[in-house]
Amino acid sequence: MREGPNIVRIAALIGDQTRTEVLTALIGGKALTATELAGVAGVTKQTISGHLAKLIDAQLVSVESQGRHRYFRLADDDVVQLLESLMGVAHRTGAVRLRSSPRDPAMHKARVCYDHLAGELSVQIYESLLKRDAFVPGKDGLVLTVGGKRFFTRVGIDVEIVRLQRRNFCRACLDWSERRHHLAGALGAALLERLMVLDWAKRDRDSRVVNFSRAGEQALRELFRLPVAR
Amino acid sequence: MREGPNIVRIAALIGDQTRTEVLTALIGGKALTATELAGVAGVTKQTISGHLAKLIDAQLVSVESQGRHRYFRLADDDVVQLLESLMGVAHRTGAVRLRSSPRDPAMHKARVCYDHLAGELSVQIYESLLKRDAFVPGKDGLVLTVGGKRFFTRVGIDVEIVRLQRRNFCRACLDWSERRHHLAGALGAALLERLMVLDWAKRDRDSRVVNFSRAGEQALRELFRLPVAR
DNA sequence: GCAATGGTTCGGCTAACATCGAACCATGAG
DNA sequence: CTCATGGTTCGATGTTAGCCGAACCATTGC
Numbered sequence: 001m002r003e004g005p006n007i008v009r010i011a012a013l014i015g016d017q018t019r020t021e022v023l024t025a026l027i028g029g030k031a032l033t034a035t036e037l038a039g040v041a042g043v044t045k046q047t048i049s050g051h052l053a054k055l056i057d058a059q060l061v062s063v064e065s066q067g068r069h070r071y072f073r074l075a076d077d078d079v080v081q082l083l084e085s086l087m088g089v090a091h092r093t094g095a096v097r098l099r100s101s102p103r104d105p106a107m108h109k110a111r112v113c114y115d116h117l118a119g120e121l122s123v124q125i126y127e128s129l130l131k132r133d134a135f136v137p138g139k140d141g142l143v144l145t146v147g148g149k150r151f152f153t154r155v156g157i158d159v160e161i162v163r164l165q166r167r168n169f170c171r172a173c174l175d176w177s178e179r180r181h182h183l184a185g186a187l188g189a190a191l192l193e194r195l196m197v198l199d200w201a202k203r204d205r206d207s208r209v210v211n212f213s214r215a216g217e218q219a220l221r222e223l224f225r226l227p228v229a230r
Numbered sequence: 231m232r233e234g235p236n237i238v239r240i241a242a243l244i245g246d247q248t249r250t251e252v253l254t255a256l257i258g259g260k261a262l263t264a265t266e267l268a269g270v271a272g273v274t275k276q277t278i279s280g281h282l283a284k285l286i287d288a289q290l291v292s293v294e295s296q297g298r299h300r301y302f303r304l305a306d307d308d309v310v311q312l313l314e315s316l317m318g319v320a321h322r323t324g325a326v327r328l329r330s331s332p333r334d335p336a337m338h339k340a341r342v343c344y345d346h347l348a349g350e351l352s353v354q355i356y357e358s359l360l361k362r363d364a365f366v367p368g369k370d371g372l373v374l375t376v377g378g379k380r381f382f383t384r385v386g387i388d389v390e391i392v393r394l395q396r397r398n399f400c401r402a403c404l405d406w407s408e409r410r411h412h413l414a415g416a417l418g419a420a421l422l423e424r425l426m427v428l429d430w431a432k433r434d435r436d437s438r439v440v441n442f443s444r445a446g447e448q449a450l451r452e453l454f455r456l457p458v459a460r
Numbered sequence: 461g462c463a464a465t466g467g468t469t470c471g472g473c474t475a476a477c478a479t480c481g482a483a484c485c486a487t488g489a490g
Numbered sequence: 491c492t493c494a495t496g497g498t499t500c501g502a503t504g505t506t507a508g509c510c511g512a513a514c515c516a517t518t519g520c
Contacts, residue, residue, distance in 0.1 A: 050469095
């Protein structure tokens with residue numbers, strides 16, 4: 001009768017305010033401790049401990065113990081994709097949070113999606129690269145062409161070193177605010193990393209927003225030949 | 231404090247066995263009545279009525295009244311994408327249904343994803359088209375090139391007529407079993423439709439499986455120049 | 461060794477919600 | 491009009507699960 005994977009359990013886990021608070025906090029990409037997570041979720045540590053146990057059991061979150069601390073992070077990229085997918089639907093159905101802060105437009109322009117860039121700018125980068133044949137589809141994600149490699153070399157990224165990472169090198173990720181794709185994988189992460197090192201962009205202290213400096217955005221736009229800013 | 235769309239409500243709705251039964255039944259693409267849905271979910275009609283009201287209120291499902299019947303269908307493509315995304319995570323975490331039927335390999339090869347094709351074959355088609363520059367990324371999904379149009383004309387699809395539909399014409403959809411993209415949108419739907427008319431493929435009576443005839447698969451492979459079958 | 465901090469386990473309380481029986485409204489057939 | 495069928499509303503019931511207080515284990519610092 002029933003077929004396919006059991007999605008109910010996963011959805012039920014996300015269908016709780018506290019746990020979603022945890023998951024969205026982890027989209028930021030940084031590994032957090034239980035007490036930190038209890039703080040952002042606004043519950044006691046006993047409660048958060050219970051929730052984290054469930055999330056780990058379901059393999060949505062993974063842990064690493066270091067001394068008396070336990071660091072929690074998302075277990076896999078696909079969790080990020082799932083959350084962004086959920087946000088897409090929530091966005092369409094108008095189920096947005098009441099407190100739509102001034103952050104909102106900034107979130108749309110550029111934000112962190114786990115460890116890579118999301119939002120308007122990121123989509124433009126991805127599409128510009130695609131249009132210039134920077135990658136072709138491969139058997140597991142995207143394959144960077146010789147021409148594509150040049151773009152990254154020019155920002156100061158050593159593509160061959162990035163390629164050594166065990167994770168997926170380069171793939172597309174659906175952007176909930178734009179409903180289009182942006183660059184993810186090790187290469188996407190390396191790009192965001194590099195933007196921060198160059199001081200072209202800075203992460204907002206306590207949100208997923210990424211703020212570009214005037215010069216940084218300018219340089220990025222020229223480098224990836226993005227359409228002119230409005 | 232909190233930012234972004236409210237995903238908890240959506241996830242909580244999916245996090246119920248009965249409602250998920252309803253949603254997955256509707257991925258099949260056909261609009262179903264309340265009593266039919268009560269049947270597949272195994273609950274009484276009062277119960278299903280309550281669930282449907284919630285799903286409609288959250289805009290995951292839409293209704294159309296016809297006489298004394300009310301036909302329920304998924305409200306938007308993004309719900310399908312969300313469900314497939316969930317299945318992807320559930321698949322990775324090994325949370326598959328106990329009863330893994332002989333249907334399972336068939337599901338992986340070809341199945342219906344709302345109104346278009348999903349599974350191994352569909353991914354191959356998509357990637358073959360992409361490699362042959364059948365589309366370029368556009369501002370809202372993919373744009374079919376002149377070269378791409380030829381592929382569809384050759385199967386007997388009048389692309390210009392398909393383009394008239396109000397829905398998104400052509401876009402990519404993430405495939406949970408393959409973890410890669412396949413073709414969706416009006417064009418994807420038209421292709422599946424055409425395959426059935428040509429008798430190259432048939433839908434399984436009571437599942438999402440799509441069975442290809444020997445000749446049909448052969449023809450499809452040649453037409454879209456797919457890699458040789460294993 | 462002893463306190464302090466990070467985290468988990470246990471038990472009990474409470475609220476939310478899925479379920480169904482029964483009654484009720486709407487449409488269509490005879 | 492009358493009856494049958496498709497759906498919804500209401501109220502009562504039972505289960506689930508989130509939450510916290512308290513006690514407990516583990517690691518670090520003094």
